[in-house]
Amino acid sequence: MQIxxxxxxxxxxxxxxxxxxDNPNPPxxxxxxxxxxxxxARNGTEKTVLVQVIHYKWDNRYAGDCxxxxxxxxxxxxxxxxxxxxxxxxxxxxxxxxGFRGVRLSPGAGPEGDWFTRPELDRLWRRxxxxxxxxxxxxxxxxxxxxxxxxxxxxxxxxxxDHMAWPPVDGTGAAxxxxxxxxxxxxxxxxxxxxxxxxxxxxxxxxxxxxxxxxDAFGPERLMWGTDWPLVERKCGYAGALDIVRKELAxxxxxxxxxxxxRTVLRLWPFD
Numbered sequence: 001m002q003i004x005x006x007x008x009x010x011x012x013x014x015x016x017x018x019x020x021x022d023n024p025n026p027p028x029x030x031x032x033x034x035x036x037x038x039x040x041a042r043n044g045t046e047k048t049v050l051v052q053v054i055h056y057k058w059d060n061r062y063a064g065d066c067x068x069x070x071x072x073x074x075x076x077x078x079x080x081x082x083x084x085x086x087x088x089x090x091x092x093x094x095x096x097x098x099g100f101r102g103v104r105l106s107p108g109a110g111p112e113g114d115w116f117t118r119p120e121l122d123r124l125w126r127r128x129x130x131x132x133x134x135x136x137x138x139x140x141x142x143x144x145x146x147x148x149x150x151x152x153x154x155x156x157x158x159x160x161x162d163h164m165a166w167p168p169v170d171g172t173g174a175a176x177x178x179x180x181x182x183x184x185x186x187x188x189x190x191x192x193x194x195x196x197x198x199x200x201x202x203x204x205x206x207x208x209x210x211x212x213x214x215x216d217a218f219g220p221e222r223l224m225w226g227t228d229w230p231l232v233e234r235k236c237g238y239a240g241a242l243d244i245v246r247k248e249l250a251x252x253x254x255x256x257x258x259x260x261x262x263r264t265v266l267r268l269w270p271f272d
Contacts, residue, residue: 001254002262003045003242006269007162007192007226009053010036010063020057027055031230033066037073039229039238046262047072049269051104051136051162052079058090064098075269077102077136080124083115088127095131101269102134104162107147109140117146125154134158134188134268141165144177151184158186158268160224163193164214169206175213182217188268189218191260192226194244195235202236203248212251220252220259221267 011017012030019026033050040048050063060078067076078100080090094100103124107116115121116139128135135157137147144165151159159181167175181187191211198204215223227241236244245252245260252260 001258003043004047004049004262004265004269004271005040005045005227005229006049006160006224006265007051007190008036008048008229009231010050010066011053011055012062014062017056017059017062019055020059023055023057033070033074036229037070040073043238043242045242047265047271048074049102049265050074050076052077054079054106057081058084060094060098060100064094064100067099071099072271075102075271076100077104077134079104082121082124085120088123091124091127091133092131095133100133102136102160103128104136104138106138107143109142113139113143116143117149121150122153125150125157129154129157134160136160136162137165138162139165141167141175141177144181148177148181148184151181151187155184155186158188159184160188160190160268162190162226163196163228164189164191164210166193166197167210167214169197169199169210175210179213179217182222187218188222188224188264189214190224190226191215191245192224192241193228195232195241202240203244204236205248208249211249215251215256220256221264223260224264225260 010033058081078094080087107113194204194207198207200206225245
């Protein structure tokens with residue numbers, strides 16, 4: 001079974017790659033792409049998608065240099081400033097010069113995320129369509145109706161909802177906003193980060209019901225796992241994240257696991 005991790009972050013403490021000026025608490029320890037490759041080797045992971053870490057904000061050079069150094073092992077998702085009028089051109093530069101395949105936006109729940117509803121963002125969506133790269137969204141359930149309006153305008157753009165948009169696990173039904181997006185065939189979901197919303201210890205069984213809802217709505221062909229390395233090391237570890245899919249989600253069969261652990265990832269990031 002081919003294992004491809006679609007969600008990790010990398011960084012190094014190196015003056016060649018300075019932290020964003022407004023980063024109040026940069027990490028003291030490195031999470032380099034070489035360290036990641038060692039973790040991949042220990043767990044049988046063939047390839048990985050690097051998602052730009054917020055510590056660097058819009059400076060994607062370190063992840064980009066990793067893509068250049070190990071093109072057969074990594075794909076990448078960059079970040080651009082969505083409030084910058086030049087965001088679309090910035091995306092083109094990262095895609096064309098460094099080989100990124102995708103962009104990540106993180107609209108917050110409060111007024112600070114209202115840029116996500118502004119018409120100025122249309123240019124960035126148009127550029128993702130022109131470049132044929134995915135739009136990855138890190139947000140909360142409350143923002144998904146805003147995302148749906150963009151999806152309706154750009155139904156041919158592949159959209160990936162990270163971490164299931166942090167659904168509640170208390171049975172309130174608030175995941176309905178996510179489930180409604182299943183009607184759009186180019187919407188994909190990462191069933192990752194369950195440790196962040198669970199109220200239980202590993203294997204976070206109180207999250208399995210909502211994962212099942214997402215599975216029933218989207219099907220395995222549109223679901224992906226993801227470790228969120230190195231953040232996961234403070235929780236269940238890389239192998240623990242992998243085993244949630246391999247062993248703990250009892251409703252999955254072997255064919256489902258093949259999709260979630262690798263085949264779905266290749267639909268967005270073909271590593272060609």
